[in-house]
Amino acid sequence: MAVLGALSVAPMTGYAVREAIRDVLGHFWSESFGQIYPTLAALEERELVRRADRAAPYELTARGEVRLRELLAEPAQRVPPRNGLMLRLFFGRQLGPDACRQLLLDAKAEAEEQLARLAAVRAVVAAEDGPDTPYALITLSAGEHTARAALAWAEESLAALLGSSESDAALSRADRPGAAQSGEES
Amino acid sequence: MAVLGALSVAPMTGYAVREAIRDVLGHFWSESFGQIYPTLAALEERELVRRADRAAPYELTARGEVRLRELLAEPAQRVPPRNGLMLRLFFGRQLGPDACRQLLLDAKAEAEEQLARLAAVRAVVAAEDGPDTPYALITLSAGEHTARAALAWAEESLAALLGSSESDAALSRADRPGAAQSGEES
């Protein structure tokens, strides 16, 4: 779907498809390098893409356009979530408050970098003003909302982690003198 | 890491590990069913988990605890993004504004459901108040921030999509009378 979509914008070589996916769709999609050419070969065999002659860029056929619209209309299957950062924070007691704070600082920095990248992309996209621009802005906005949410979350969580533990060990020890049971038996 | 982490909370059967991952870590982690038992077998062979006897629940060994902390301390490798919704919206012109609006409505509804689910989880977690509670709240908060961001984005994008096109075809046609070039050649 991504390859057909890239070729729907303009004919291009496989190499350019890869760069387009990385540079344009990069903030929400990725294709591994060794995936592009087998995909293009399969698409060519099914006559969804064509090369005018050998060494010409790939271009979409009429059937390819139809197929792209079919694929886009299919419901997006949700991918099972796998967030390593959250897993580490959830078991943060094993890791210690210091390491958790570092994870949150890293996440915050990454969100800020992402916002900067997206701002740069936005400047480029906003200057184009083609028929695809509104849609590009929608996906861009999603990235920005997500990054801002991550930023706010990281700051809020850093504050929470500092506030509830003055020393590093406070979270590891029981801070309720009268309570000896730890939640281990639930 | 997820399996060791689950067992670090309490000894349990493989079946219970699966349910714990689904129910407790579900909003940021998942393990396929057929993954649990091979993993437990491998962990048992490496003496990171043990069963008191056959048909007893698995429990973490001392080495298993050490290994868990090692794994948690490893840097989280980022997964290449693959967001099917964004891909569809990016090529939204092929799909048509109506279908895009439906995608956004679905995304909005899903974000609202997610917020409701997380609110229910929050009620349970907040009532516990164990040593792991602050960390559980951090991951929970991340889910809430993300869901609220998705909700706001969907509403904002729906408004943008309605505002810029009074009829369904407006986005497909050129709305700038004097401009014939389309961005296809970039």
Place this chain on the structure above:
DNA sequence: CCGGGCATGTAACGCGTTACATGATTCG
């Protein structure tokens, strides 16, 4: 003329999912 980017592949390997298979226990 030589190094780096353009361009096109391939092959191995691993991981994870899906589906299948089986028995025990519990509850109505």
Place this chain on the structure above:
DNA sequence: CGAATCATGTAACGCGTTACATGCCCGG
């Protein structure tokens, strides 16, 4: 006693990533 749930596995298959391999072309 039958159905549903608990519980433990296995095997096939596919997908995708990583790494490797090769040649062209252009600019310094």
